[in-house]
Amino acid sequence: MRNKKTSEEVALGIRRRVFEHSMRNNGGYLSQACSAGEQLAWLYNEELKLGDPTLPMIPKPFEGVPSADNPNYHTGAGYNGPFEPQYDRLFIAPAHYALVAYATLIEVGRMAPEGLEMFNKDGSSVEMIGAEHSPGMEVHNGTLGIGLSTGAGLAYGRKLKGEPGRTWVYMSDGEVQEGQTWEAVQAASFHGIDNLYAIMDVNQQQCDGAMDSVMEVGDLKAKFQNFGAVCVDIDGHDINAMRDAVNEPHDGKPLIILANTNPFHSMPILEERFPRLHYVRFKSEDERARMNVSIAKDLGVEPVDYSH
Amino acid sequence: MVEMVSRPYASAFEKFAVGKPEILCLSADLTSSCEVDGFRDRHPDQFLSLGMAEQNMMSFAGGLGLAGFRPFIHTFGVFMYRRPYDQLMASIAYPRRKVRLMGFLPGITTPGGMTHQSIEDISVMRSIPNMTILETGDATEVESICEAADSIDGPVWCRVLRGSVPRLFDTPIKVGEMRVLSEGDDILVVTSGITTEEAMRARSALKEAGLSIRHIHLHTIKPFDHKQLLDHIGSVKHGVVTIENHVTEGGVGSLVAETMADAGVGKRLVRLGLKDTYAHGGSRAYLMRYYGLDALALVGGIEDIMGQKFGITEEDMEAARVDDVHSLVKAEAL
Ligand SMILES: Cc1ncc(C[n+]2csc(CCOP(=O)(O)OP(=O)(O)O)c2C)c(N)n1
Ligand SMILES: [Mg+2]
Numbered sequence: 001m002r003n004k005k006t007s008e009e010v011a012l013g014i015r016r017r018v019f020e021h022s023m024r025n026n027g028g029y030l031s032q033a034c035s036a037g038e039q040l041a042w043l044y045n046e047e048l049k050l051g052d053p054t055l056p057m058i059p060k061p062f063e064g065v066p067s068a069d070n071p072n073y074h075t076g077a078g079y080n081g082p083f084e085p086q087y088d089r090l091f092i093a094p095a096h097y098a099l100v101a102y103a104t105l106i107e108v109g110r111m112a113p114e115g116l117e118m119f120n121k122d123g124s125s126v127e128m129i130g131a132e133h134s135p136g137m138e139v140h141n142g143t144l145g146i147g148l149s150t151g152a153g154l155a156y157g158r159k160l161k162g163e164p165g166r167t168w169v170y171m172s173d174g175e176v177q178e179g180q181t182w183e184a185v186q187a188a189s190f191h192g193i194d195n196l197y198a199i200m201d202v203n204q205q206q207c208d209g210a211m212d213s214v215m216e217v218g219d220l221k222a223k224f225q226n227f228g229a230v231c232v233d234i235d236g237h238d239i240n241a242m243r244d245a246v247n248e249p250h251d252g253k254p255l256i257i258l259a260n261t262n263p264f265h266s267m268p269i270l271e272e273r274f275p276r277l278h279y280v281r282f283k284s285e286d287e288r289a290r291m292n293v294s295i296a297k298d299l300g301v302e303p304v305d306y307s308h
Numbered sequence: 309m310v311e312m313v314s315r316p317y318a319s320a321f322e323k324f325a326v327g328k329p330e331i332l333c334l335s336a337d338l339t340s341s342c343e344v345d346g347f348r349d350r351h352p353d354q355f356l357s358l359g360m361a362e363q364n365m366m367s368f369a370g371g372l373g374l375a376g377f378r379p380f381i382h383t384f385g386v387f388m389y390r391r392p393y394d395q396l397m398a399s400i401a402y403p404r405r406k407v408r409l410m411g412f413l414p415g416i417t418t419p420g421g422m423t424h425q426s427i428e429d430i431s432v433m434r435s436i437p438n439m440t441i442l443e444t445g446d447a448t449e450v451e452s453i454c455e456a457a458d459s460i461d462g463p464v465w466c467r468v469l470r471g472s473v474p475r476l477f478d479t480p481i482k483v484g485e486m487r488v489l490s491e492g493d494d495i496l497v498v499t500s501g502i503t504t505e506e507a508m509r510a511r512s513a514l515k516e517a518g519l520s521i522r523h524i525h526l527h528t529i530k531p532f533d534h535k536q537l538l539d540h541i542g543s544v545k546h547g548v549v550t551i552e553n554h555v556t557e558g559g560v561g562s563l564v565a566e567t568m569a570d571a572g573v574g575k576r577l578v579r580l581g582l583k584d585t586y587a588h589g590g591s592r593a594y595l596m597r598y599y600g601l602d603a604l605a606l607v608g609g610i611e612d613i614m615g616q617k618f619g620i621t622e623e624d625m626e627a628a629r630v631d632d633v634h635s636l637v638k639a640e641a642l
Contacts, residue, residue: 143423215359
């Protein structure tokens with residue numbers, strides 16, 4: 001099921017879906033589609049080694065939280081295929097990227113487009129903040145900064161069991177403000193967990209705005225290296241750069257790819273909202289209409305008819 | 309129709325803090341989500357951005373307390389005690405720092421799911437020595453929460469409502485007291501936070517069913533006036549129902565249970581709330597129905613004690629407010 005489309009086409013498809021969704025709902029995590037499109041497209045369309053989905057194309061409704069009394073409980077990891085030794089695993093650490101991640105599942109044929117219609121609807125498993133029971137998710141990462149540690153533990157466990165599959169963590173740059181991120185790198189390096197891979201969306205944005213105005217985080221590459229990782233800095237919209245970065249030797253160390261991105265890449269009109277891009281809700285009908293026309297043109301689609 | 313107040317915390321905090329240099333506003337990258345963005349822009353000298361780094365923020369606030377400041381910490385409640393619990397204990401609660409912990413999105417008031425919903429915070433805070441606990445249930449309480457919290461000589465945990473908030477009361481929080489909303493003699497209903505409005509929605513239907521309800525609303529959960537609660541329990545014939553935006557263990561239901569057991573009161577108690585479960589993401593009205601925190605669930609609790617059904621349906625309740633997911637009074641859709 002791979003490579004029917006190019007990763008560039010998948011990235012465009014992701015943006016079109018997130019755009020349409022945000023227009024219809026008068027808001028959404030739209031900027032994350034701009035920054036993350038190529039990274040998620042590359043991961044799912046070419047880099048990750050995944051089996052066929054084991055869960056229905058149209059997601060089932062919410063079937064309960066983990067509990068001894070809930071025999072039906074399952075995570076959404078089945079959209080990434082079965083847990084087999086040879087296959088890779090992926091966590092989306094910043095759970096608010098879920099909308100973009102769901103759009104990716106649709107673009108690569110792992111979820112039906114109807115899945116996105118269920119987004120944030122009552123009783124649905126396609127939650128706004130991706131839960132572990134949401135499509136493509138395996139652990140609940142809504143509290144930021146825990147993803148890399150869980151990934152390190154899973155990777156270590158799989159290493160002990162001799163499994164060749166890799167563990168990937170999709171990260172956001174806000175997560176580096178949490179101390180736990182650094183504890184994770186320290187432990188992964190100390191224990192030689194080189195089957196752990198992370199790619200981070202360095203969009204220099206967080207809830208309050210530009211990261212430099214909220215809490216400066218300094219030279220990330222140098223910091224990751226000092227904590228014991230191998231770290232590569234790339235243009236996060238350049239898929240060839242990702243293909244090269246993943247080949248960086250990192251014997252005995254985790255590999256961290258810093259994908260430097262533009263939070264309004266491919267939707268330049270969003271720059272009007274800079275530096276507050278974390279959640280784009282249209283401030284007026286006029287703004288919504290202008291952005292609809294402008295972004296539709298950028299993405300090569302018709303403006304969204306959101307009147308009904 | 310209830311009056312709805314838009315972003316009551318925003319103006320209340322500003323009014324309270326201006327001209328008090330010893331009050332500092334701390335935020336962990338949720339400044340607009342906690343309605344202090346205007347304050348940040350107009351009073352940068354009293355504002356400290358600490359980034360998404362809650363553990364550091366808690367001990368940092370303890371240090372500010374040591375220097376004689378009274379920090380008001382703003383973030384979603386859940387991020388203020390789960391990860392940084394140890395820092396909360398060692399740097400704030402144990403040394404009794406005057407840190408005011410403003411926890412937004414209490415319980416299931418957020419669609420963010422398990423990681424965003426503080427469903428056991430009251431239980432945790434009740435078990436922390438030196439901690440005071442306040443919970444807001446309407447706009448007037450939100451407007452008075454800063455003064456109330458700042459009157460305490462020690463740390464204070466506050467559950468704060470945000471966005472569009474109904475006005476149910478016309479007097480400010482008086483720490484240590486409880487509000488008596490009706491003085492019936494069949495059943496005592498004890499509510500706090502958003503469940504108070506639910507109980508008020510059921511009021512006329514219960515009256516029509518011939519029930520005389522005594523209803524008290526708690527804004528102060530710790531310290532607690534056990535004597536007054538016992539007097540109310542003594543005034544009703546059949547029993548007590550608690551309903552809370554929290555798990556039924558360790559919160560208001562437990563507080564009432566402990567009070568009754570300690571005094572040897574032999575009346576029925578029905579505790580409503582999240583029944584030993586995590587919640588998931590969804591609208592507030594959906595979650596209140598799904599997990600049994602709404603007016604209909606309250607009626608069920610009362611029927612349980614009375615041993616009879618009253619045939620009350622959702623149509624018999626006063627209109628519920630439906631929160632708009634994409635309301636302009638919220639910074640995001642949480
Ligand atoms: C521990 C924790 N603190 C705070 C939050 C609230 N929060 C959600 S996303 C976010 C911004 C983090 O920045 P980033 O992940 O880089 O997001 P971007 O704005 O780039 O999408 C914050 C503070 C959270 N989810 N978890
Ligand atoms: Mg970011």
